[in-house]
Amino acid sequence: MAEAAENIVPGPTPYRASPHNIEAEQALLGAILVNNDAFYRVSDWLEADHFYEPIHKQIYQVATEMIRSAKRATPVTIKTFLPEDERIGDMTVSTYLARLASEATTIINAEDYGRSIYDLATRRHLITIGEDMVNIAFDAPVDMVPSVQIEDAERRLFELAETGNTNNGFSDFGSAVGSAIDMASAAFQREGHLSGVATGLRELDSKMGGLQPSDLIVLAGRPAMGKTSLATNIAYNVAENYEPEIQPDGSSKAVNGGVVGFFSLEMAAEQLATRIIAEQTEISSSKIRRGEINDSEFEKLVACSQTIHRIPLFIDQTGGISVAQLAARARRLKRQRGLDLLIIDYIQLMQGNKNTSNRVQEITEITTGLKALGKELNVPIIALSQLSRQVENRDDKRPQLSDLRESGSIEQDADVVMFVYRDEYYLQNKEPEQGSAEYEAWRTKLDYARGKADVIIAKQRHGPTGTAQLAFQAEYTRFTDLADEDRLPEAFE
Secondary structure (H helix, E strand, C coil): HHHHHHHHCCCCCCCCCCCCCHHHHHHHHHHHHHHCCCCCCCCCCHHHHHHEEEEHHHHHHHHHHHHHHCCCCCCHHHHHHHHCCCCCCCEEHHHHHHHHHCCCCCCHHHHHHHHHHHHHHHHHHHHHHHHHHHHHHHCCCCCCCCCHHHHHHHHHHHHHHHHHCCCCCCCCHHHHHHHHHHHHHHHHHHHCCCCECCCHHHHHHHHHEEEEECCEEEECCCCCCCCHHHHHHHHHHHHHEEEEEEEECCCCEEEEEECEEECCCCHHHHHHHHHHHHHHHHCCCCCCCCHCCCCHHHHHHHHHHHHHHHHEEEEEECCEEEEHHHHHHHHHCCCCCCCCCCEEEEEHHHHCCCHHHCCHHHHHHHHHHHHHHHHHHCCCEEEEEECCHHHHHHCCCCHHHECCCCHHHHHHHHHHHEEEEEEHHHHHCCCCCCCHHHHHHHHHCCCCCCCCEEEEEEEEEECCCCCEEEEHHHHHCEECCCCHHHHHHCCCC
């Protein structure tokens, strides 16, 4: 058996040509040469590089340049810009162009031909990406970790999936008006009459109309103001209220609430989970961490954990993540589970271009990338941000747009800028001497501010600025509406 095996000579590996369709390419080029209107049926998404045959690439490229210059592209006008000495089989270029035009039938099928050419080019790109993945994996540089290769492959695949959309480019104004009416109709039918994703905080939703798709929403505040708590409150509310609706193509679309992706760059996933459990069960996180809970409180924790297991809230705790890495993971989440809201805690902990020594330029790159990602995925992005220390040097501690750290790009790229401010925090640190004239006035102010927080909407492209006043339960780091007891969110009993 061993001798027989040694005598077997493996045959040559069969040659496989890359996917292509020369006839479709010839049919489309012939239609364009006969009637240049055929070009406009494919020009939004079909490029010269999508053709397999090199001479066809050249013909389509020259025709593209001529037609877009308001010139006629015919076999006679095009041949001047093509190499005279090149031969296609036994034909000259001039003869080949004349043959393409003479055998053209109609432009009615031009889009079908173009789509076939594009689909085959996509398959060739997939083959190239696969070959590159194999070759890089075999010969990867020492300093290239596998995760970088995975993220690069995901990026290239996502870019390939998103190109060639025939719906890009100009659309008539009637279609835009129709989309606006559809949005208004959906808002009218939705509970709360919101056009965007509801935060679960009534006062905030009424001022913003919900979180709008593709918006970059910057949520900023000084330490201890509760910006992370507000972000986790919103994340939980959106995920808990998720109601999917199956679309005709089999995909799911959120009717209420949504799927939430939370990038926690500062806090570990376990810490974030503990905070969310504390918010929902009204058991302080310090008691949970120390195990100082009784039987009824433990039952609350179990009930809350069972609910959290069911809601579509996904946490990524990678520290120092770059915009490219974050984008790749967000795309993956949307593709695999869906995505309706993205939260990042916080901007200053992200990495920009390592070749940039200027931190302001780095933040600019980050915010520009986040804004582009929001438009690409068509989801709102809440990005938390720090405020500069100059707030502490003013008598009036209420934050302003100029207080944003590296504020230029953040303020410019953001569609909405919100500040979390709690007067109670600053008043507690300014207690005057008891019995003094100032003490009673201070006491009155503190009593009024106790348990309250302001969310200051300092910038909003789609609506007015203003302040939403919320209740804040410091022991549970929980924001709720200022309302009667029977209107407060239900707690786990």
